[in-house]
Amino acid sequence: VVAxxxxxxxxxxxxxxxxxxxxxxxxxxxxxxxxxxxxxxxATELAQDVFVRAWEKLDLLRDETNAGxxxxxxxxxxxxxARRAERRRWARVEPVDDLAxxxxxxxxxxxxxxxxxxxxxxxxxPERARVVYVLHDVEGYSHNEIASMLGIASGxxxxxxxxxxxxxxxxxxx
Amino acid sequence: MTAPLLSPHLADEQLDDYVDGxxxxxxxxxxxxxxxxxxxxxxxxxxxxxxxxLAAAERVxxxxxxxxxxxxxxxxxxxxxxxxxxxxxxxxxxxxxxxAFVFLSVATTMWMGSWSAAGSGGTPAISAYVAxxxxxxxxxxxxxxxxxxxxxxxxxxxxxxxxxxxxxIRRAPDDEALYRALAERExxxxxxxxxxxxSPRPPRAPTLGR
Numbered sequence: 001v002v003a004x005x006x007x008x009x010x011x012x013x014x015x016x017x018x019x020x021x022x023x024x025x026x027x028x029x030x031x032x033x034x035x036x037x038x039x040x041x042x043a044t045e046l047a048q049d050v051f052v053r054a055w056e057k058l059d060l061l062r063d064e065t066n067a068g069x070x071x072x073x074x075x076x077x078x079x080x081x082a083r084r085a086e087r088r089r090w091a092r093v094e095p096v097d098d099l100a101x102x103x104x105x106x107x108x109x110x111x112x113x114x115x116x117x118x119x120x121x122x123x124x125x126p127e128r129a130r131v132v133y134v135l136h137d138v139e140g141y142s143h144n145e146i147a148s149m150l151g152i153a154s155g156x157x158x159x160x161x162x163x164x165x166x167x168x169x170x171x172x173x174x
Numbered sequence: 175m176t177a178p179l180l181s182p183h184l185a186d187e188q189l190d191d192y193v194d195g196x197x198x199x200x201x202x203x204x205x206x207x208x209x210x211x212x213x214x215x216x217x218x219x220x221x222x223x224x225x226x227x228l229a230a231a232e233r234v235x236x237x238x239x240x241x242x243x244x245x246x247x248x249x250x251x252x253x254x255x256x257x258x259x260x261x262x263x264x265x266x267x268x269x270x271x272x273x274a275f276v277f278l279s280v281a282t283t284m285w286m287g288s289w290s291a292a293g294s295g296g297t298p299a300i301s302a303y304v305a306x307x308x309x310x311x312x313x314x315x316x317x318x319x320x321x322x323x324x325x326x327x328x329x330x331x332x333x334x335x336x337x338x339x340x341x342x343i344r345r346a347p348d349d350e351a352l353y354r355a356l357a358e359r360e361x362x363x364x365x366x367x368x369x370x371x372x373s374p375r376p377p378r379a380p381t382l383g384r
Contacts, residue, residue, distance in 0.1 A: 011251075015250075015251040018246075018251065022243060022246060026235075026242065026243070027234075027236055027237060028235045030237075030238035030242065031233075031234060035232065035236075040239070044242055044245075047238060047242055051246040051250065052246070055250035055251075118225075118228045122232075133229070137225075137226055137229035138230065138232045139233060143194075158190075158191075161190065162186065162190050165190055165222070165225070166186050168225060169186070169221065172225065173221075
């Protein structure tokens with residue numbers, strides 16, 4: 001399809017590369033966007049931005065074995081940049097900190113149910129706490145990496161992480 | 175990194191730092207000793223570890239919506255092709271517009287030039303002055319005889335002055351010299367009209383055309 005759309009051979013090769021990356025990593029990219037935003041529509045827009053950014057920087061990706069990590073980093077940056085822009089736009093909107101109780105979850109709860117409740121609980125976290133929680137506990141970035149990405153102190157990252165985990169525990173205990 | 179243990183139990187933040195490896199070594203040892211003895215804190219630690227395991231398990235691909243790939247294609251692969259196609263399709267109309275613009279510019283310039291010449295009042299060229307002066311010279315020559323009303327010396331003098339004025343008009347190197355020559359000519363014609371009995375006419379604006 002891509003080769004039919006594109007005219008030149010080089011453009012077709014480049015497009016085929018993007019298509020290959022998409023089919024290998026779209027799920028991971030979309031997952032990051034969805035977990036960090038908690039909104040499928042917004043996540044779709046951001047995932048589109050991620051692949052546009054990847055298309056623009058495709059020549060920088062020499063080794064495609066690292067493409068997953070590279071796209072993960074691009075996705076994180078795209079979401080964080082969008083979040084900064086939106087935060088400037090919505091600077092006067094107060095975050096909602098209270099969490100409605102969810103169904104109690106224990107280690108004996110079936111895994112799909114636990115995961116569903118965890119995702120719901122993450123969606124209900126205050127935005128800053130959710131971003132830090134997703135980046136640390138889900139995506140596996142370190143405190144210092146997150147501090148660098150968000151432009152905040154490492155201690156602030158820890159404080160937000162404590163807050164997010166406390167809220168998650170309270171929600172899942174309820 | 176974390177405050178010393180004041181409560182008999184570990185705070186949630188201390189448990190977080192414990193699993194993250196963020197406690198200082200002495201605090202870490204103390205927390206581990208406490209967890210070995212306190213079933214309550216050990217249970218909370220298990221709960222935290224379960225939560226972390228759940229979070230780590232969340233790091234799974236999520237099936238993107240079907241419309242995502244067409245959106246990506248539209249904004250990446252298809253965009254340069256679309257841009258090229260639009261430019262190619264617009265090339266002929268743009269060229270036609272450019273040609274029409276050039277044509278209109280030339281036509282407008284020519285029309286403005288002719289309008290400007292006409293708008294200047296149709297001032298006669300130098301040749302008209304020279305022809306008029308020739309008629310005055312003929313009139314003077316017709317009166318150049320022995321028993322005429324004007325002496326032959328005076329007629330010869332006026333004809334020479336008129337010839338000099340004519341020559342000044344023809345040889346004027348620039349507009350300023352032309353204006354001066356025309357003014358001199360008007361003065362000479364006033365003398366000639368007085369001799370010939372014609373009334374002096376008002377001076378006319380000089381022309382820049384030759």
